[in-house]
Amino acid sequence: MKGLVVFDSVHGNTKQVAEAIAEQIRADGHGAEVRNLRAKQAVPSEGDFLFVGSPTRMSKMTGKAKKFVKKLDVEVWRGKPIVAFDTILPMPTEGASDKEKRDAEKYIVYGAAPRMRDLMKARGLSPREEVLRLTVTGMKGPLASGALELAKKYTHDFVLSLKK
């Protein structure tokens, strides 16, 4: 099978996640094409499954990720397995202020990946309910330790589920 991994990334963290996902897809014996929405490179119009990723910024997906999801060809992707993934800041710690906790709730519930998933659902596609979310340790990264391993584990389980 052939998987397509499409992502946007401003500081390179979501890019690293996308590359780890593709590496795992290949390690599991499938083909993987990776496309950066900031590169001037055509995105293949077809595939057997799709991962679409974006950083969470201001509790949202980026404009480029939104445009991609809005233009996804429903005839091609209807009924196919799709995963939304994003990078986000960590949950606030115990000592955080109420405002910090309220802000965090917003992006945890409505961050890039859940928004992309819901937008795809609204367009008649069938993304996985469980989105893949990786934590960055600061506003511009880097990724939290173990994040790429988590992405690979999710991807491995996802690929195995395709065979059933």
Ligand SMILES: Cc1cc2nc3c(=O)[nH]c(=O)nc-3n(C[C@H](O)[C@H](O)[C@H](O)COP(=O)(O)O)c2cc1C
């Ligand atoms: C302007 C700006 C706004 C951000 N807003 C949020 C946010 O609402 N929630 C969140 O979890 N992270 C937020 N972040 C942190 C991003 O999640 C982080 O920059 C991103 O995961 C890095 O991914 P990238 O390297 O692929 O761009 C923000 C970062 C920037 C620079």
